[in-house]
Amino acid sequence: MFGGNTLKPRYSKVSSNPSSFLPLPATVGAQIKTQLKHKNVVVVIVFIVFVFYVFVSPLFHFITGSFGSKPTVRKYPRGHVSTSHHMIEINSRYIYPPIEHAPYLKELTIYNLVQESKVRDSNFPEIEKTLVQSLNIYDNPDPRAQAIKEDEQNKYSDLSRAKNAFKNNDKKVFKPKKLSSGSYPEVIVVTAVDFEKYSVEALTMIVQNRVDYAHNQNYGIYVRWAQEFLPHLNSMHALENSEKRKWIRIFCIRAAMFAFPEAKWFWYLEEDAIIMKHSINIKDYILNPAALNPIMLREQSIIPPQGTIKTYKNSKAENIRIILTQSESKLETSSFMVKNDDVGRSIIDQWSDPLYLNYPNFPYGPDSALTHILQWHPFILSKTSIIPARTIAAQHTDVELPPPTNGKGGDHIHYYNGDFVAHWSDCKGSACEANVEHYFNLRKTGASS
Amino acid sequence: MSKEFNLPFSTGGSLEDGIDHLGVSGLGIGGEKGPQQRPNYPSSSSSSRDSSKGEDPYSNTFKPSSKYSSGNIYSWRNIKISIQTLLRTTLEVILVHKRLSVVVATLLILSLFTSTPFIPHLSISDPKVVIILAANEGGGVLKWKGPQEWSVERSSIANKKQYAKQHGYGLTIKDMTIKKRYSHEWRESWEKVDIMKQTMRQFPNAEWFWWLDLHTYIMEPQLSLEEHFLNNLGNATYRTLDTFNPLGLPLDIPYVNYENQPIDMIITQDCGGFNLGSFLMRRSSWSEMLLDVWWDPALYEQMHMQWEHKEQDALESLYSTQAWIRERVGFLPLRTINSFPPGACSDKADDPQYFFQNKDFVINMAGCEWGRDCWGEMEHYKALSKRLHKKWWHFT
Incomplete structure (x- = not known):
């Protein structure tokens, strides 16, 4: 081991270092050799461990995966509205059709506003x-290109402008x-409004009433012509049937849910109604679980008064997705609310299934x-959840109601002064018009006084 | 020996100390030498260290630093002593309070099975995936099972049992005998939905539920569902029908928004439309609602003459009209979890996308009970699977 080495310090350069004054020991060369051998062994072991670590250990897949190609996510088409792939983005929270077009639309009639065709299935x-x-x-x-085309047409006549709008x-x-x-x-x-049922003045009052309320409470509104939903009903005579036309409510609220995807709640209110108290914030009044919990009717028959199936005794207000009212004999959908989440939208989709729509055993349509x-x-x-009708759909009646006793209205259905909403459903012709005017003015004077 | 590990020299002898310190300890054997041998090497190796402690570097006597010897409470000997003391005391306490100790020990052991926080628990983790195997289909009152049917059932069950065991999945075998409550013409064949609901209640912590008909065989049992497609669901599935639409369902309906919608149901399409012989559902409020509305008397009353495949047709009808159903259904190519034998879909015999090829995951002998030989097919695929997975060191 020591052979072959002279006693002369091998690393004379090292010893020439002024900081070191002692010569290196004689055995240092051998020591360094051994040292280097050790080092080699260590290097080899480290290398082997590294190779195993990378190629054999499960982490190997992780490492290669992170350098590999990123997985591509499949793209799917965007959602679209019910009759078109185009969308018109509106900045205003109040979406409603130009009400002043009502006379033109009346003149055009539905036969010029939607397309009716007869088709034969090749199988039948x-x-x-x-x-x-x-x-x-x-x-x-x-x-x-479509917008340019429509601009051309709109210059041409008011009728085509109304038609395009x-x-x-x-x-x-x-x-x-x-x-x-x-x-x-x-x-x-x-709300869905019918230009054949009401005059422009009445329609303006109806929409104005919603806009005023929404403005007061920082809400939005979504108003459509009832006639726009004839394609959904697939019939030109659907509006003549008072039960069939109720389906428009469901189609209209579904369209609203698409138009305001981030909103929390949707309140469908029939056109035959006026919001009477604009100071009521419907969130504190009904929608918040704390507000809904005391007023929701539990163990209430779905078909009053004595239906076998009842609402649950212990359902929680936080889980409620749909809120409606009842008349004396059935569910009513003239004023109802739906929560805008997956389940709420699913319920509306399921409710509007075409097989329900055409089922002959449903005498009251969507109800x-x-x-x-x-x-x-x-x-x-x-x-x-079912809530008392007077909360969101207090019923108007032409019959004189008994005067309220001890400061409170007598029943749970009819409209009394101070109720949130006044709603009428069984009017004919000019009587409806009169109702709108009556309640619209009543609200104005009530608000001013 | 234990004392020596605390010496400064043993740590000073590492390779990193460089060439100047390669005295004795530099060889890596310094630690094995006793302290008494140290004075023989008054070299420069330990000089810097010793002088830093204010000791004479040339002193021939070794004096262990008080810091590293008996004064250190973390020394191995001290720890050993304290542990011994502790054990002895504990033993004494236990011996004195025998009954109390037994009670405490019992409570501690029982606590392993509770879910109280801050206590270690012994929990058998629930499976993430549960396989539902429909057995005894159509059995019961109509006929006795023959020996071949028993054999098919046994093979199918054993196959799923083995697969579930291998991957830690749950398995539940559901009896599909004809029951009176499903005998009404509007309610026949609706057990599938009820069984699905029942299984979701039975396994409250499972996420995915994989329905398998009896006449199926898992051909690649080593492949877990996660590896196969669950971990890569977004790319493994397709959600619009524009590439493959054997029924001609509407491609596009309003309001469908796939963005940020998870896939809650995985199905396949064969030559005749949706195939529910092998499909998966994920627990969610969506699937809860689908299982609730899937069977609806008002819809079924109108359609039960047209809906030959019952729940399959009902699902197709929901899929073609309702946006919420579309949003969360993902399709897998048939051969991913539901390959057909040549007998099924025989009208499309030249289309390879339906039929089993080696290394396909699951074979579904769909419709073998209608004029084909279930037992023969089952035996064939069982043998094939065995052959495909024969190890190279096996003979024959």
């Missing part, structure tokens, strides 16, 4: 089917100018359909 050529479609099917696929209502979606918190309305009041759904589907029943 002997059966002729009616197909009612929106005029949006003739749109140019390019929205800009009518078919474009469906495309309107809300897009706030800036996405700051607080700018997005939490509750949307939804019967919902009654059926609640009786057969416990999941939806557990998400539903």
Whole structure:
């Protein structure tokens, strides 16, 4: 081991270092050799461990995975409104059709506003089917080209302007100018108005009433022409049937849910109603669980007064997705609220299934359909709450009501002074018009006094 | 020996100390030398260290630093002593209070099975995936099972049992005999939905539920569902029907928004539309609602003449009209979890996308009970699976 080495210090350069004055020991060379051997062994072991670590250990997959190609996420088409792939973004929280077009629309009639065609299925050529479609099917696929085309037509006549505005209502979606918190309305009041039922003046009052209320409470509104939903009903005569036309409520609220995707609640209020107290914030009044909990009717028969299926005794107000009222004999949907979440939207989708829509055993249209759904589907029943009718749909009556005793109105259905909403449903012709005027003015004087 | 580990020299002898310190300890054997041998090497190796402690570097005597010897309470000997003391005391206490100790020990052991916080628990973790195997389909009052049917059932069950065990999945075998409550013409074949609901209650912590018909066989049992597609669900599935739409369902309906919607149901399509012989559902409020509305008397009354495949047709109808259903259904190619034998879908015999090829995951002998030989097919695929997974060191 020591052989071959002279006693002369091997590392003379090292010893010439002025800081070291002692010569290196004689055995230092051998020591360094051994040292280097050790070092080699260590290096080899480290290398082997490294190779095993990278290629054999499970972490190997992780390392290669992180350097590999990123998984591509499949793209799917965006959601779209019911009759078109185009969308018109509106900055205003109040989405409503130009009411002043009502006379033109009346003049045009529904036969010029929607497309009715007869089709035969190739499998069953002997059966002729009616197909009612929106005029949006003739749109140019390019929205800009379509807009230019419509501008041309709008210059040409007021009628075509009204027609274009009518078919474009469906495309309107809300897009706030800036996405700051607080700018997005939490509750949307939804109404479908019929230009054949009411005059322009009455329609203006109805819409104005909603706008005033929404402005007061920082909510949004979503108003559509009832006639726009003829394609959904697939019939030109659906509006003549007072039960069939109720389905418009469901289609309209679904469209509103698409137009205001971030809103929390949607309140469908029939056109035959006026909001009487604009100071009431519906969130504190009904929608918040703390407010809803005491007023929701538990163990209430779905078909009053003695139906077998009842609302749950211990359903929680936080889980409620849909809030409705009842008359003496059935569920009513003239004024109801739906929460805007997955389950709330699913309930509306399920409710508007075309097979329910055309089912002959539902005498009251959507009211019967919902009654059926609640009786057969416990999941939806557990998400539903029935509240007294006077809270959101106090009924107007032409009959003189008994005067309120001890300062309170007598029953749980009819409208008394100071109620939130006045609603009338069984009026004919000019009587409806008179109701609008009466309650609109009553609210104004009531608010001013 | 234990004392020596605390000496400064043993730590000073590491390689990093460099060439100047390669005295004795530099060889890495310094630690093994006793302190008495140290004075023989009054080299420079430990000089800097010793002088830093204010000791004479050339002193021939070794004086252990008080810091590293008996004064250190963390020394191994001291720890050993204290542990011994502690054990002895504990033993004494236990011996004095025998009954109390037994009670405390019992409570401690029982607490392993509770869910109280801050206490260690002995929990058998619940499976994330539960396989539901429908057995005895159509059995009961109509006929006795023959020996071949028993054999098919046994093979199918054993296959799923083995697979579930291998991957830690749950398995529940559900009896599908004809029951009176499903005998009404509007309510036949609706057990599937009820069984699904029942299983979700039975396994409250499981996430995915995989329905398998009896006439299925898992051909690649080593492949876990996570590895196969669950971990890569977004790319493994397709959600719009524009690429494959054997029924001609509407491609596009309003309001469907796939963005940020998870997949809660995974199904396949065969040549005749949706196939529910092998499908998965994830626990969620969506699936709870679907299982609730899937069977609806008002819909079924209108359609029961057209809906030959009952719940399959009902789902197709919901899918084609309702946005909320569409948003959370994902489709897998048939061969991913539901390959067909040549007998099924025989009209499309030239289309390879339906039929089993080696290394496909699951074979579904769909419709073998209608004029085909279930037992023969089952035996064939059982043998094939065995052959495909034969290890190279096995003979024959």
